[in-house]
Amino acid sequence: xxxxxxxxxxxxxxxxxxxxxxxxxxxxxxxxxxxxxxxxxxxxxxxxxxxxxxxxxxxxxx
Numbered sequence: 001x002x003x004x005x006x007x008x009x010x011x012x013x014x015x016x017x018x019x020x021x022x023x024x025x026x027x028x029x030x031x032x033x034x035x036x037x038x039x040x041x042x043x044x045x046x047x048x049x050x051x052x053x054x055x056x057x058x059x060x061x062x
Contacts, residue, residue: 002034013046021052027057031038 007028012018026038035058040052 001029002038003049005038006053008043010045013049016050016053019050020057023053025039 005022008022009019009026011019012022023042027035030038039054043051047054
């Protein structure tokens with residue numbers, strides 16, 4: 001699932017609302033180890049553009 005969500009996030013990265021929505025779905029679907037990897041991957045690939053969105057979604061994560 002992690003690789004699937006990485007693919008989806010890459011494809012929707014042109015639109016911040018879509019990116020945030022898909023990131024929220026990914027966070028709800030993944031287990032803790034995968035979440036840590038996804039968080040690192042998101043910051044590496046999209047931190048410059050979507051840093052505040054990534055921060056907000058991972059702070060809100062259960």
